Amino acid sequence: MLYNTLLTLLVAQTTTAQMFNFFNQHQHQQQQPKKTYEEEFLNIDCKKYLCPDTQTCVKSPSDCPCPFPSSQLKCQLPGTEGKFVCISKPATNDQHLIQLYDDPSRGPKTAVKGLRDCGWVIEAYKGLV
Numbered sequence: 444m445l446y447n448t449l450l451t452l453l454v455a456q457t458t459t460a461q462m463f464n465f466f467n468q469h470q471h472q473q474q475q476p477k478k479t480y481e482e483e484f485l486n487i488d489c490k491k492y493l494c495p496d497t498q499t500c501v502k503s504p505s506d507c508p509c510p511f512p513s514s515q516l517k518c519q520l521p522g523t524e525g526k527f528v529c530i531s532k533p534a535t536n537d538q539h540l541i542q543l544y545d546d547p548s549r550g551p552k553t554a555v556k557g558l559r560d561c562g563w564v565i566e567a568y569k570g571l572v
Contacts, residue, residue, distance in 0.1 A: 496529075516544060516551050518561035520568050533558040 478486075487493055489500035494507035501507055505525025509515040515529045532544045535558065544550045544560070554562020566572050 512547075516561055518551055518564040521565055528564060530559065530561070530564060533560050 484493070484495075484498060487498055487500070491500060491502050492504055492506070493500055494504070496510045497508055499508055503525060505519075505527065507527075509517045509529035511529075514532055516532055517527050517529055520526045520528065532550070533540070533555070535541060535544075540553070540555065540558075543553045551561045553560055554565075556562075563572065
């Protein structure tokens, strides 16, 4: 009886030691330090202008794309030198409007009363909303 108890304790201890050693090995693997956003940003080779939101290299700030172009409109602010804001495309079930907003050249120029699109942004920027 004593023999069975000692054997059981020995097996349990060995199993426990192996299990903790397994976890210990995984914790001590070499981990590469992650680069910070600043380090990534500063290490990009761009001779012109580097967009802060997308890290895209472009000719000028006005050429920067929106971070999520498939779901955002890039609205140019009037009277500014290339300043813009990115807004979510308006939610609508109108297929014609969806096609307009998906068009990169016509979408930002579309202004539909009652929808918060670039037309609304321009009115808000001018203080008319």
